[in-house]
Amino acid sequence: MNTKTTNKKIRSGLRYNFAFKALAALTIPLVVAACGSASSSGSSPNSANASSNTKVPLVVYSAQGYDSAMTAAFQKATGITTTLVDDSTGPLLTRVQAEAANPHWGVLWVDGDEAFAALDAQGALVQHWEPSVKWTAAAKGLLPKDGSYIPTGLTMAGTLVYSTKTVASPPTSWNDLLSSRWNGQIGMNDPAVSGPTFPFVAGMMSYLGGVSQGESFYSQLKANGLQVFQTNGDTLHALGTGQIKLALIQSSAGIGASIKDPTIKTAFLPPTTLLPGVIGIDAKASAAEIAEAKQFVDFVLSPAGQKVQLSGDPTGDSLYWPVVSGVSPEAAVPSLSGIKFQVINPYTWGARENSINSWFTNSIVN
Numbered sequence: 001m002n003t004k005t006t007n008k009k010i011r012s013g014l015r016y017n018f019a020f021k022a023l024a025a026l027t028i029p030l031v032v033a034a035c036g037s038a039s040s041s042g043s044s045p046n047s048a049n050a051s052s053n054t055k056v057p058l059v060v061y062s063a064q065g066y067d068s069a070m071t072a073a074f075q076k077a078t079g080i081t082t083t084l085v086d087d088s089t090g091p092l093l094t095r096v097q098a099e100a101a102n103p104h105w106g107v108l109w110v111d112g113d114e115a116f117a118a119l120d121a122q123g124a125l126v127q128h129w130e131p132s133v134k135w136t137a138a139a140k141g142l143l144p145k146d147g148s149y150i151p152t153g154l155t156m157a158g159t160l161v162y163s164t165k166t167v168a169s170p171p172t173s174w175n176d177l178l179s180s181r182w183n184g185q186i187g188m189n190d191p192a193v194s195g196p197t198f199p200f201v202a203g204m205m206s207y208l209g210g211v212s213q214g215e216s217f218y219s220q221l222k223a224n225g226l227q228v229f230q231t232n233g234d235t236l237h238a239l240g241t242g243q244i245k246l247a248l249i250q251s252s253a254g255i256g257a258s259i260k261d262p263t264i265k266t267a268f269l270p271p272t273t274l275l276p277g278v279i280g281i282d283a284k285a286s287a288a289e290i291a292e293a294k295q296f297v298d299f300v301l302s303p304a305g306q307k308v309q310l311s312g313d314p315t316g317d318s319l320y321w322p323v324v325s326g327v328s329p330e331a332a333v334p335s336l337s338g339i340k341f342q343v344i345n346p347y348t349w350g351a352r353e354n355s356i357n358s359w360f361t362n363s364i365v366n
Contacts, residue, residue, distance in 0.1 A: 057081045058292040061096065062109040063089045063195070064277060066312025073308045074299045080292050089115075089195025100124065106289040107296055108280045109152070111196045111250070113142065114350035116149040116280045121351070125149060126281040126290055133301045138336060139323035141343050142276050149280040150297055153309065153320035156341065157275040158188070158200030160267040161247040161254035163239065171246070174204070174269050177221060184225030187244035190365055192357035193230045196250045196275055201356060202349040203273025207342060211356065218364050228365050239264075250275065255332050256315040270340035277320065303327075 058080055060071055067086055075082040085092070089110045096108060096119070103124075108116075119125050125148040135143070142151045162170050171177055177186060191198040205214025218226075227244055229235045232253040239247045240261075247254070254266040279300065281293040299305045306327045310318050314330070321329050321336045329336075349356075 054288045055080055056286060056288045056292070057083050058106050058289055058296060059083045059085065059104060060107040060109060060296070061085045061087075061092050061105040062107075063087060063092055063111065064109055064313075065317035066309050067109065069312035070300060070305065070308050073304070074296055077299060077304065078292075078295060080295070082296070090193060093195070096124075103282045103284050106282050106285045106293045108282070109277070111155065111275055111277050112157075112199050113144075113149065113151070113276050113278050113346040114199060114202065114353055115195070116278050117144070117346035117350035118353065119280060120144065120146065120148040121347070124280075124283055126283050126285075126293075129281075129294065131294070131297050131301055134325040136321075136323055136325050138274065138321065139276075142274070142323075144346075149278050150301075151276040151323045152279055152297075152300055153277040153317075153323060154336070155196075155275045155277070155317075155320050156251035156268060156339070157196055157203055157273045158248045158269075159251040159254045159272065160269055161236070161239065161249055161257065162245060162265055162267070163261075164263045164265060166242065166245050170265070170267055171269065172267075174207075174217070177246070178217075178224055180224070182224065182246060184227070185245040186221065186225070186248065187227040187229055187235045187238050187246070188248040189232065189235055190228050190230055190360070192361050192365075194232070198353055198357065199273055199275050199344070199349075200248065201360060202352070203271075203342060203344050205356070206273075206344045206349070207271060211352065215359060215363070218360065222364050226364070252317055252319040255319045259315050259332055268339045268341070271342040272339060274341045274343050276323075277317075 060067065060082060062084060067084060071082045071084045074080070085105070089112070092108070092110060093115055096103070096105065099105070100122070116125065128147045130143065130147045131150060138154060139151050160170060171182070189197040191201045201214065201218070204217055205211050208214050208217055227238065229238060232249045235247045235249050236253065236257055238244045251266060254264070258264040258266060279297055281290060285293065300309065301324055306322060306324060310330060312318055319330055319333050321333060
């Protein structure tokens with residue numbers, strides 16, 4: 001996985017929490033990297049006088065490894081000045097919450113639909129719109145009833161990654177991880193730091209029957225020597241140096257590592273939790289920027305956009321399962337039909353994210 005993808009999940013190591021109410025009163029400087037040669041105009045993207053027929057800068061907040069290639073391609077195809085704010089999931093969500101009263105973004109694009117369910121509950125997302133595409137069966141199961149966000153690609157949360165140099169017989173079930181054989185040999189990311197890790201934790205709680213059952217599982221993992229790191233890169237580094245023998249990380253990170261080192265393998269313990277990449281559109285944006293944001297979504301899911309998404313981060317986020325029927329994943333990505341996965345309710349678990357992350361920090365990390 002390339003440097004950008006390794007660091008994109010939480011480059012700054014910031015923790016995030018949807019209960020950061022105090023942040024809403026802060027002024028957060030907007031540091032952006034403009035894509036293409038055009039520069040942003042002086043007109044405000046939230047101008048009440050903006051017309052849906054008027055071109056205004058489209059601001060994209062994204063944590064995807066292919067986002068720079070995508071925004072550049074979109075700007076070239078449409079002539080719409082597209083400004084990218086590229087950061088990891090946690091800092092971006094913190095920024096979105098801090099800007100709740102006066103959003104600076106038009107599009108938010110990160111992994112995990114739990115965050116979007118929470119934003120939808122706050123009235124922060126455009127509702128009742130869906131791009132006109134032919135969805136895959138897996139994607140259909142992720143579409144919100146109120147049309148408040150759009151899936152753009154699928155990975156798996158909590159994928160088992162190991163090296164054949166040190167592990168000849170990997171675990172085949174979640175219960176196997178509790179064996180003394182793996183004492184001190186398992187590593188994962190901190191869900192309060194790594195955005196895509198919370199769906200893994202929530203997914204285990206859902207699978208095991210509830211929060212208390214999930215807390216018991218992770219407490220047993222801790223008793224068995226679980227090591228918690230901040231990013232995919234940190235956890236993979238620990239795997240590479242022999243500090244751990246098993247890593248529980250996002251599938252794209254594991255598959256990307258295996259491209260670089262064929263002794264690295266990925267396995268999907270049943271059931272693994274489906275992790276969608278998701279786009280949401282700011283409900284407070286001007287009519288013009290909302291129209292452009294819809295154009296952006298249409299472009300991402302178009303044949304041209306899918307070519308960019310599948311090639312923009314070849315050892316990282318491009319290793320996903322497409323949500324558009326007829327589009328094939330990269331060769332390194334295994335068939336989705338061979339993986340037993342589950343889909344958890346983002347509205348149920350998104351509302352619990354703060355309390356679960358706090359528990360994990362206090363009981364597992366500390």
